[in-house]
Amino acid sequence: MVGISFLSQAQVYGTVSGKIYAQEGENALAGVTVILQGTSQGAISDIDGQYLLRQVPAGEYTLQFRYLGFQTKIITGVKVEPGKITTLNVGLERAASARLSEIVVTASFRQNSIQALYADRKKQSVISDGISADMIARSPDKHMGDVLQRISGVSVEDGKFAVVRGLAARYNETLLNHAPAPSTEPDVKAFSFDIIPSEMVDQVVVYKTLTPDQPGDAAGGAIQVRTKDFPALPYFSVSLGTGYNSQTTFRDFYTGRSKGNLDFLGWVGQSRNLPSAFQQVRQLYATLSTDQKISITQQFPNTFGAVSQPPSFLPFSAQLAGGNTLTLHSGRKIGYMAAVSYNYSHQVLNQDQAQYLLSKEEIYDLHSDIYQKKVRTGALLNLAYSSAHCKLAWMTFASNEFHNDFYIRTGNIFVSSDQVNPVYSLNQHIAQQGLYLTQLMGSHQMGNNHLRIDWTTSYGRSYRSEPDQRILTIEKKNGSSNYALYLSNENSPAVNTAARIYSKLHEDIYNAQISLSVPFRWNSESQLLKAGISETYRQRLFSILALGYASDLDPYGRGATIDISKDVTIENLFSDTNINRYRILLANIPQNTKDYTGKSHLSAAYVLVENHFFRNLLQLTWGVRTEYNFQQLISLNQPTQKYENLDLLPSINTTYHVQPQADIRLGYYRSVNRPEFRELAPYRYYDYNRNFIVSGNSELKRSLQDNLDLRVEYYPEADEIFSFSLFYKHFQQPVEQVNLGNDVLSYDNANHAYDYGFELEMNKRLNFLIHSPFWNRIFLYGNFSYLDGGVNFQGQNQRRPLQGLSKYMINAGISYTSDRGDFSLSVLFNRNGERMIFRGENDGLDTYEHPRNMLDFQASKKFFHQRFQCRLTLSNLFMQHTQLYYKYGNTSHIRFDPKQDRIISDVQEGLTAGISLRYLISR
Numbered sequence: 001m002v003g004i005s006f007l008s009q010a011q012v013y014g015t016v017s018g019k020i021y022a023q024e025g026e027n028a029l030a031g032v033t034v035i036l037q038g039t040s041q042g043a044i045s046d047i048d049g050q051y052l053l054r055q056v057p058a059g060e061y062t063l064q065f066r067y068l069g070f071q072t073k074i075i076t077g078v079k080v081e082p083g084k085i086t087t088l089n090v091g092l093e094r095a096a097s098a099r100l101s102e103i104v105v106t107a108s109f110r111q112n113s114i115q116a117l118y119a120d121r122k123k124q125s126v127i128s129d130g131i132s133a134d135m136i137a138r139s140p141d142k143h144m145g146d147v148l149q150r151i152s153g154v155s156v157e158d159g160k161f162a163v164v165r166g167l168a169a170r171y172n173e174t175l176l177n178h179a180p181a182p183s184t185e186p187d188v189k190a191f192s193f194d195i196i197p198s199e200m201v202d203q204v205v206v207y208k209t210l211t212p213d214q215p216g217d218a219a220g221g222a223i224q225v226r227t228k229d230f231p232a233l234p235y236f237s238v239s240l241g242t243g244y245n246s247q248t249t250f251r252d253f254y255t256g257r258s259k260g261n262l263d264f265l266g267w268v269g270q271s272r273n274l275p276s277a278f279q280q281v282r283q284l285y286a287t288l289s290t291d292q293k294i295s296i297t298q299q300f301p302n303t304f305g306a307v308s309q310p311p312s313f314l315p316f317s318a319q320l321a322g323g324n325t326l327t328l329h330s331g332r333k334i335g336y337m338a339a340v341s342y343n344y345s346h347q348v349l350n351q352d353q354a355q356y357l358l359s360k361e362e363i364y365d366l367h368s369d370i371y372q373k374k375v376r377t378g379a380l381l382n383l384a385y386s387s388a389h390c391k392l393a394w395m396t397f398a399s400n401e402f403h404n405d406f407y408i409r410t411g412n413i414f415v416s417s418d419q420v421n422p423v424y425s426l427n428q429h430i431a432q433q434g435l436y437l438t439q440l441m442g443s444h445q446m447g448n449n450h451l452r453i454d455w456t457t458s459y460g461r462s463y464r465s466e467p468d469q470r471i472l473t474i475e476k477k478n479g480s481s482n483y484a485l486y487l488s489n490e491n492s493p494a495v496n497t498a499a500r501i502y503s504k505l506h507e508d509i510y511n512a513q514i515s516l517s518v519p520f521r522w523n524s525e526s527q528l529l530k531a532g533i534s535e536t537y538r539q540r541l542f543s544i545l546a547l548g549y550a551s552d553l554d555p556y557g558r559g560a561t562i563d564i565s566k567d568v569t570i571e572n573l574f575s576d577t578n579i580n581r582y583r584i585l586l587a588n589i590p591q592n593t594k595d596y597t598g599k600s601h602l603s604a605a606y607v608l609v610e611n612h613f614f615r616n617l618l619q620l621t622w623g624v625r626t627e628y629n630f631q632q633l634i635s636l637n638q639p640t641q642k643y644e645n646l647d648l649l650p651s652i653n654t655t656y657h658v659q660p661q662a663d664i665r666l667g668y669y670r671s672v673n674r675p676e677f678r679e680l681a682p683y684r685y686y687d688y689n690r691n692f693i694v695s696g697n698s699e700l701k702r703s704l705q706d707n708l709d710l711r712v713e714y715y716p717e718a719d720e721i722f723s724f725s726l727f728y729k730h731f732q733q734p735v736e737q738v739n740l741g742n743d744v745l746s747y748d749n750a751n752h753a754y755d756y757g758f759e760l761e762m763n764k765r766l767n768f769l770i771h772s773p774f775w776n777r778i779f780l781y782g783n784f785s786y787l788d789g790g791v792n793f794q795g796q797n798q799r800r801p802l803q804g805l806s807k808y809m810i811n812a813g814i815s816y817t818s819d820r821g822d823f824s825l826s827v828l829f830n831r832n833g834e835r836m837i838f839r840g841e842n843d844g845l846d847t848y849e850h851p852r853n854m855l856d857f858q859a860s861k862k863f864f865h866q867r868f869q870c871r872l873t874l875s876n877l878f879m880q881h882t883q884l885y886y887k888y889g890n891t892s893h894i895r896f897d898p899k900q901d902r903i904i905s906d907v908q909e910g911l912t913a914g915i916s917l918r919y920l921i922s923r
Contacts, residue, residue, distance in 0.1 A: 023091035044331025125621035130205035145194035167220035168804025182460035209667030212606035229384035230335035234324035241916030256428030266375035266402035315345035366411030400434035490587035493548025546592035594683030736803035741843030755789030782812035807833030
């Protein structure tokens, strides 16, 4: 009976919500009285101009908006549908006198909606693209990784990392509710957007030019994600999902012998920690006798080898989410939203790898079958309070990801023209990483002058634990018919032969910022002065221990050769018996072992002025930001590394409103890009996946960029756009990842670089083909970016792109959404041009990623009064491989030449299908 009453109530009532702003200056208006004519219902807008009318009986209404000093506005034909949210944003015109404030302006719901859309576009003082909550709600997207693909100039790698205008992730900044988000990845500056559920997002904006109140580290763009504070409807949803992958599901699956009791929850537990016998003598281990080292080596679990698993089963995902808004007296309200999620999946990848010299002579040819177990858990909680003059909000979320990756690698090493050594290698790599972020935010409006203070404090922690990575490589040398393990003495163990690696990282980031906004009038037009300061402190603790197996069997220090046979197998190779027999011990690998502490302090201050001229036809936003950054890296037995910079970052953005549907924007800003701790840390890490040694460079310098943009925008109808942009960027000392040859990657500064290009965007209904309601629901959208440029590296001008830059980028799609919003279809196409992965240096070669075509399909259907949703996705329909290649010959022509160039990596992922079911309870 309760369920029937709950359902019927939702069928009778709807909700009206929106934002009220001043049409001149587009500032939010707090304290506006909203009246639903013909009823006793009403509301008062809060400090952000938001209002909410709940429990409105289904029907058609007229709404009245009254505010002192502004003309009263009446909106007719507002249709309220049962169980749905009607969004109505309203702009009020300032009255020139008290008498004119008595004038009443009347508009229809459709007229007002179009005006509100144009006004929302106009109020952006910078070149930007974005997507709002109502557009997200009409799409079948589950998380922010899906949503970002719908924004012009943005592509998504691996379903989670954003690339803006083809620039690498290091040039993008992610902001959550205006506060910087910690990197979710330990070694690079990148944010994993798939940890944020789409239904908890209010708005996403990608800023392609910056103003002084935004962080300066964003030459590519700043991605602002604003989460919802106040759900328009109370809701509780349950989502379940599963899927299929063409080369994983129901196929053979293998894993290593190391297992943890908490793996299914995504936690590594304690079972893989260093043995206590080693931990007790870790600092003195090198001074122990050989017999003592052999005894301690026997304390390490013998977990080498492969274990056959049952065929890979279907993945599983689940999410619970809910929220509500409580309305109090005098327009005050309290909102809350929460979500928890769990995902478990398998994936099988097939990878072919090769390595070549400058002479094109092949060094090795390898094939890897990669078996991955993945567990992801997440939680999010938002609490908010608002009134006409105050708003407080607390947001916190946590994400944890667990990987158990097992590699079986086979292939050949080409020693000479007449000697080929077959190899067989195993690697089990277990990692747990995650992110925790909590924010407390406030906004306060004071006095009749509408002075506004905004402040934010936040704390974030990212972490990564990789316990007991085990690498083993056996080889057939000199024409032998049997595989053998070749161990050196304890002075030179090889990390890629037989090793155990333990690493741990955690990073804390603290941020506090406050700003004061002072609106004023000059020359009878609205102006704004804004000033603020920001403090950010980061501390990273990192430890990696690489232990290689060695042998003391040979009295002359030549190690040992251990043949693999019926008696000595991979599974018992490091048993107590064989350790004693071959006098096997673990030895530290100094160049791959490192502990360091990284500290960073960033202080920023800015002043911003927003001017309006010629009755708001011309908008000018200008100012300057100052950033002082201090970085320090402390490593054991090495000099402390210190880096200090003071940067002045000016910016100016101009918008000319040619007509209500068209704008011309021009912007300039200076940005900065700083090396990450991992790039500066002087240690070598063996990346088994890519078969490269990755080395840091303590001599890196920060880079400055000058950015210039011009854009013309035209909005023929609501939700439609045509735009054309030109941009130019100049980089001083850009940081690039370089290929040094001999399977070694590092980082280096180029002298300078530049890139330029253009961007086209279109979002258009197809009703111009056939005037019918059906064609009015079909959208064709797409964007195309073309980039070119050059680099001066080590004093030589190179007509090659910046490392990480794609030559071009194509995003296109077509979507259909039914009039009732209960059925949607979309097809998405993506193609990125040749992208430089590593720049060649010394004996290394330029490495590029080959373009590939990506086609995805999504369909969504809602049933039972739109409470039950079924969503189908098909990804990677073309099943094209991810390929990397070495560029030979004329390096200014970067397109792959099959006659000259060589493929060095080829990864096949297969086609993925997914189905999810969601049940929504709302009132």
